[in-house]
Amino acid sequence: MTQTLKSPPDESPEPPAGRRWWRDLLALARNTWRGLTSMRTALILLFLLALAALPGAFLPQRGPSPQAVQDYFTAHPTLAPLLDKIGIFNLFSTPWFSAVYLLLFISLVGCLVPRTWEQIQGLRARTVAVPRNLSRLPHHAAGTDPRSPDDVVADTRRRLRGWKLDVREEPDGVRTVSAERGALREVGNLVFHMSLLALLIGIAVGKLFGYEGDVIVMADGSEFCNSGILSYDTFRPGLQVDGTNLDPFCLDVDRFDAQYRPDGAPESYRADVRYSDAAQIADGAAPTPATIQVNDPLRFDGERVYLIDHGYAPQFTVTFPDGQQRTQAIQWEPVNPSTFLSQGATKFDRPGVTDDATRRRTQLAITGLFAPTSSGGGVVTSTYPALTAPEVAADVYRGDLGLDSGKGQSIFGIDQSMVDQGRLVRVDRQNLVPGQSLTLDDGTTIRFDAVKQWVRLQVSHDPAQDAVLVAAIALLVGITLSLTVKRRRFWVRATPTAPGARSTTDGRTVAAGSSVELGGLARTDQAGYGEEFDRLRTDLLPDRPTSRHETPPRTDPDEAGPGDHGGSG
Amino acid sequence: MNVDAPLGDFGDVLFYSALAVYILAMLLHAVEHGMLRRVASAEAVPAAVPAAVGAGGGDEPGTTTVVPDDPAAGDDAAGDDPAPAGPRTRDGRPPRPASERFGRMGVSLTVLGLGLHIAMLVVRGVAADRPPWGNMYEFVAAVTLVGVLAWLVVLFRRPELRRLGVFVLLPVIVLMMLGGTVLYTQTAPVVPALHSYWLAIHVTAAVISSGILLFAGVASVLYLLRSVHDSNGRMAWTAKLPGAAVLDRVAYRATAVAFPIWTFAVIAGAIWAEAAWGRYWGWDPKETTAFIAWVVYAGYLHARSTAGWRGRKAAAVNVVGFAVMSFNLFFVNLVVTGLHSYAGVG
Numbered sequence: 001m002t003q004t005l006k007s008p009p010d011e012s013p014e015p016p017a018g019r020r021w022w023r024d025l026l027a028l029a030r031n032t033w034r035g036l037t038s039m040r041t042a043l044i045l046l047f048l049l050a051l052a053a054l055p056g057a058f059l060p061q062r063g064p065s066p067q068a069v070q071d072y073f074t075a076h077p078t079l080a081p082l083l084d085k086i087g088i089f090n091l092f093s094t095p096w097f098s099a100v101y102l103l104l105f106i107s108l109v110g111c112l113v114p115r116t117w118e119q120i121q122g123l124r125a126r127t128v129a130v131p132r133n134l135s136r137l138p139h140h141a142a143g144t145d146p147r148s149p150d151d152v153v154a155d156t157r158r159r160l161r162g163w164k165l166d167v168r169e170e171p172d173g174v175r176t177v178s179a180e181r182g183a184l185r186e187v188g189n190l191v192f193h194m195s196l197l198a199l200l201i202g203i204a205v206g207k208l209f210g211y212e213g214d215v216i217v218m219a220d221g222s223e224f225c226n227s228g229i230l231s232y233d234t235f236r237p238g239l240q241v242d243g244t245n246l247d248p249f250c251l252d253v254d255r256f257d258a259q260y261r262p263d264g265a266p267e268s269y270r271a272d273v274r275y276s277d278a279a280q281i282a283d284g285a286a287p288t289p290a291t292i293q294v295n296d297p298l299r300f301d302g303e304r305v306y307l308i309d310h311g312y313a314p315q316f317t318v319t320f321p322d323g324q325q326r327t328q329a330i331q332w333e334p335v336n337p338s339t340f341l342s343q344g345a346t347k348f349d350r351p352g353v354t355d356d357a358t359r360r361r362t363q364l365a366i367t368g369l370f371a372p373t374s375s376g377g378g379v380v381t382s383t384y385p386a387l388t389a390p391e392v393a394a395d396v397y398r399g400d401l402g403l404d405s406g407k408g409q410s411i412f413g414i415d416q417s418m419v420d421q422g423r424l425v426r427v428d429r430q431n432l433v434p435g436q437s438l439t440l441d442d443g444t445t446i447r448f449d450a451v452k453q454w455v456r457l458q459v460s461h462d463p464a465q466d467a468v469l470v471a472a473i474a475l476l477v478g479i480t481l482s483l484t485v486k487r488r489r490f491w492v493r494a495t496p497t498a499p500g501a502r503s504t505t506d507g508r509t510v511a512a513g514s515s516v517e518l519g520g521l522a523r524t525d526q527a528g529y530g531e532e533f534d535r536l537r538t539d540l541l542p543d544r545p546t547s548r549h550e551t552p553p554r555t556d557p558d559e560a561g562p563g564d565h566g567g568s569g
Numbered sequence: 570m571n572v573d574a575p576l577g578d579f580g581d582v583l584f585y586s587a588l589a590v591y592i593l594a595m596l597l598h599a600v601e602h603g604m605l606r607r608v609a610s611a612e613a614v615p616a617a618v619p620a621a622v623g624a625g626g627g628d629e630p631g632t633t634t635v636v637p638d639d640p641a642a643g644d645d646a647a648g649d650d651p652a653p654a655g656p657r658t659r660d661g662r663p664p665r666p667a668s669e670r671f672g673r674m675g676v677s678l679t680v681l682g683l684g685l686h687i688a689m690l691v692v693r694g695v696a697a698d699r700p701p702w703g704n705m706y707e708f709v710a711a712v713t714l715v716g717v718l719a720w721l722v723v724l725f726r727r728p729e730l731r732r733l734g735v736f737v738l739l740p741v742i743v744l745m746m747l748g749g750t751v752l753y754t755q756t757a758p759v760v761p762a763l764h765s766y767w768l769a770i771h772v773t774a775a776v777i778s779s780g781i782l783l784f785a786g787v788a789s790v791l792y793l794l795r796s797v798h799d800s801n802g803r804m805a806w807t808a809k810l811p812g813a814a815v816l817d818r819v820a821y822r823a824t825a826v827a828f829p830i831w832t833f834a835v836i837a838g839a840i841w842a843e844a845a846w847g848r849y850w851g852w853d854p855k856e857t858t859a860f861i862a863w864v865v866y867a868g869y870l871h872a873r874s875t876a877g878w879r880g881r882k883a884a885a886v887n888v889v890g891f892a893v894m895s896f897n898l899f900f901v902n903l904v905v906t907g908l909h910s911y912a913g914v915g
Contacts, residue, residue, distance in 0.1 A: 266760060
C-alpha cells in the first residue's frame with residue numbers, strides 16, 4: 001500500500017489524433033492502478049472489510065449455526081428472506097464480501113511488489129551521506145577528541161558494530177561515518193503483508209480441497225469407514241471435492257466415557273477407538289488403538305477426527321407372536337443438554353412379512369423419553385446426565401410408519417400425520433427400566449434390554465492447514481518486527497584540528513586532535529532514541545561535549561506502523 | 570478439580586477492596602485536576618514557584634519528574650526530555666504544589682489497588698484451581714488489572730502524564746463495577762472444552778492486549794477532546810491535559826504494543842479452535858468480532874501514517890477499535906449465542 005503520488009502534469013505535446021484513444025486507455029488503466037494501490041484506497045477498503053463483516057457478529061450464519069438461521073426465519077418472516085437475498089446468512093462467501101477482500105489484496109500486491117524491489121535495492125545501496133549541518137538534526141552533540149579523525153572513525157566503527165555503516169572522506173582530511181540501523185522494520189513489514197497473502201491462499205486451498213463430515217457411531221465396537229459421502233450423516237465438501245476420492249480409513253468406536261461432577265456439570269469426555277489407515281487396510285494389519293477427547297482430536301495422515309457430541313441409545317428387543325426376535329438400538333436425541341433427557345423413535349418392521357399391505361399395518365415404533373438418571377414416579381424426567389438409573393417412558397405405536405411414502409422423516413420421531421390419519425395408533429404406554437418388558441394386545445413383547453452410548457464424530461480434512469499455520473506464525477513475527485524495530489540514523493564527522501593547536505578540554509597540547517560532531521535522526525518513532533543517542537555520545541565523546549542539544553520530538557511523518565512507507569509506489 | 574468456595578469468597582473481598590481503593594485514587598486524581606484549574610486560572614503563579622524540574626538527566630529510572638501545573642508549560646515539558654531544571658529551594662528540592670501531592674497520593678493508592686487486584690486474581694485462581702479468567706467476571710477483573718498495570722508502566726516512563734489518572738481509572742472502575750454486579754459469577758470450574766492449556770495462552774493474550782488497548786482507547790478519546798479544544802478553544806478543562814501530540818503518541822505506542830499481542834491472541838484462538846471445534850476459523854460471532862477489531866486496529870496503524878488521516882481521523886479509528894473490543898466482550902458474550910458463550914452469567 002503506497003502513498004498516492006500526484007501524477008506529474010502531462011507536458012507531452014498533443015498526441016496525433018489516431019493514437020489518442022489507447023493513450024487515454026493507458027492513462028485510465030494507470031490511474032486506476034495508482035488509485036487502487038494508494039494507501040487511502042487501501043484504508044477505505046480495510047474499513048469496508050470491517051463494516052462488511054459486521055452483520056456476521058449480529059446475525060446467525062448458515063455455516064456455523066444453521067439452526068439459528070432457521071429460528072431467525074421463524075422469528076422474522078418478512079425481514080429474513082430480504083436479508084437472505086443479499087446473502088447476509090452466508091455473509092463470508094457472498095460476492096460483495098469477496099469483492100472487498102480481493103480488491104484489498106490486489107491493492108496489497110500493487111504495493112508489496114515495488115516495496116520489495118526497493119528493499120532489495122536498498123540492501124545494496126550505501127547509507128545516506130552525512131548532512132552538511134549536523135547541528136540541525138533532532139539529536140546533536142559536538143566535542144573534541146585528542147586522536148586523529150582516522151582513529152575516531154575506527155573507534156566509531158567498533159562502537160557501532162551491527163549497524164550498516166559507511167565511511168566517507170571529505171576534503172581537508174575530514175572523515176565521516178554514516179550509520180543506519182533498523183532495516184528489519186521494513187523487512188518485518190513486508191513479511192507481514194506477504195504472510196497475509198499466503199494466509200489467504202492457504203484458506204482458499206482449504207476451502208477448495210478440504211471437507212468436513214459428521215457421523216454418529218455407536219460406542220459398542222461399531223465401525224465407520226471413510227468411503228464416501230454416504231458414510232456420513234452430513235457432509236460439507238470443498239468446491240473441488242465430489243466425495244469419490246476420500247482417503248480411505250476405518251474407525252471402530254469401542255467405548256465412550258463421560259465424567260460428571262456431582263452437580264451434573266461435565267468434567268471430561270473420552271472415546272476409545274481403533275483406526276486403520278489406508279496402508280493398514282491394504283495390508284490387513286491390526287488397527288491402531290487411540291483415544292479421542294475434547295481438545296484432543298485423533299490425527300493421522302492429514303485426517304482429523306473429533307469427538308463433538310454424544311448421547312444415549314436405548315436397546316429394545318421385540319419378540320413377535322410367532323417367536324421371531326429383533327433387537328435394535330438407535331440414537332436418541334438429547335433434548336436437555338444438562339440432564340441428557342433424550343427423545344427418539346426406535347422403529348421395527350415385522351420380520352418375514354412380504355406383503356406390503358400387511359407390513360403397513362404391523363410396523364412398530366417405540367417413542368418417548370429416555371432419562372439416564374430417572375427421577376422415578378409416573379412422569380419420567382432426568383436429574384443427572386450420567387447413566388445411574390436409566391428409565392424410558394415408552395409410547396408404542398403400531399401401524400404404518402410412513403417409511404414407504406417417499407417423504408423423508410426424522411430418525412428421532414414418527415410421522416405425526418400418520419397418527420393424525422389414524423394409520424398409526426398408540427397401543428401402549430409404559431415406563432420401563434432395563435430388563436423390564438411390556439406385552440402388547442397381540443402378544444408381542446417389547447423388552448428394554450440396556451442402554452448404549454453413541455458419539456458424534458467429525459472428520460475434517462484440510463490439506464492447507466499446516467501452510468496456514470506457518471503463514472500465521474510468519475505474520476506474527478513480521479508484525480512484531482515491524483512495530484518494535486526502530487529505524488534510526490547516526491552520523492559522525494571528525495575534522496582534524498590544526499597540528500599543534502591546543503585542545504581546550506584538558507589543556508594538553510595535541511598533535512593531531514579532531515573536533516567531532518555527532519548527529520542522530522530517528523526515522524520512525526522518536527521515543528527512546530534520545531537515550532540510545534546519549535549512550536553513543538558518552539561512549540564516543542567521553543570528554544564533556546562542547547555542545548549538545550535535542551530538539552523536542554515532533555510527529556515525524558515517517559513514524560508509522562505496519563504501513564510505514566517512506567517511498568513511493 | 571476442586572473448588573475452594575471460602576477462598577473464592579475471600580477473592581471477592583479483595584476485588585471490592587481493590588475497587589474501593591481505585592475509586593479513592595480516582596477521587597484524589599480528580600482533586601489534583603480540580604486544583605490545576607485553580608492554579609491555571611490564578612495566572613499569578615509567580616515565576617519563583619518552580620514550575621518544572623527535570624530530575625537530573627531525566628533518565629535515571631525511578632526519578633520522578635515533576636510537571637508544571639501551568640498547562641501551557643506542560644505541553645513543552647511533555648516530550649521525551651523533561652524541561653530543563655528550574656530554580657530550586659535551598660535543600661535542592663523544589664516545594665511541591667498541593668495538586669501534585671494529591672496526584673502522588675492518587676498514584677500510591679493506584680499501586681495499592683493494583684496489589685489487591687493481583688491478590689484477588691491469585692486467590693481466585695487458587696480457589697478454582699485454574700487460570701482465573703474462565704468467565705466474564707474474572708475476564709473483566711483481569712483486563713482491568715492489565716489496564717491499570719499498563720497505566721502505571723506508562724506513568725513510570727512518563728511521569729508528566731500523571732494528570733491522566735482520573736480518566737484512566739474511570740473506565741477501569743466502571744468495568745469493575747459491571748464485573749462485580751451484572752457479570753458476577755461464583756468460583757466454579759469450567760466446561761471440558763476449556764480444559765486446555767490454550768485457555769491460559771489464548772485468554773491471557775486476549776486479556777493483556779485488551780487491557781493495553783483500554784489505555785490506548787482512553788488516550789485517543791482524550792486526544793480527540795484536546796485537539797478539538799486546540800482548534801476551537803471549547804472544553805476548556807481539556808487544556809489541563811497533556812498536549813495533543815503526547816496523547817496521540819502514547820495512544821499509538823500502546824496500540825503498537827498491543828496489536829501484535831492481539832494478533833497472537835487471535836492466532837492462538839484459531840489453533841485452539843482447530844483442536845476443540847474441528848476448524849481453525851468458523852466465523853463464530855466472537856471470531857467475527859475479533860477479526861473486525863483486528864482490521865480496525867490495522868486500519869488505525871495505517872491511518873496514522875497516511876496523509877489526510879493522521880491526527881483526529883486516526884484517533885477516531887482507534888476509539889472505534891476500542892468500541893468493537895467492548896462490543897465483543899459484552900454484546901457478543903451476553904446477547905449473541907455462539908461457541909464462546911461461557912460467560913457464566915445468568
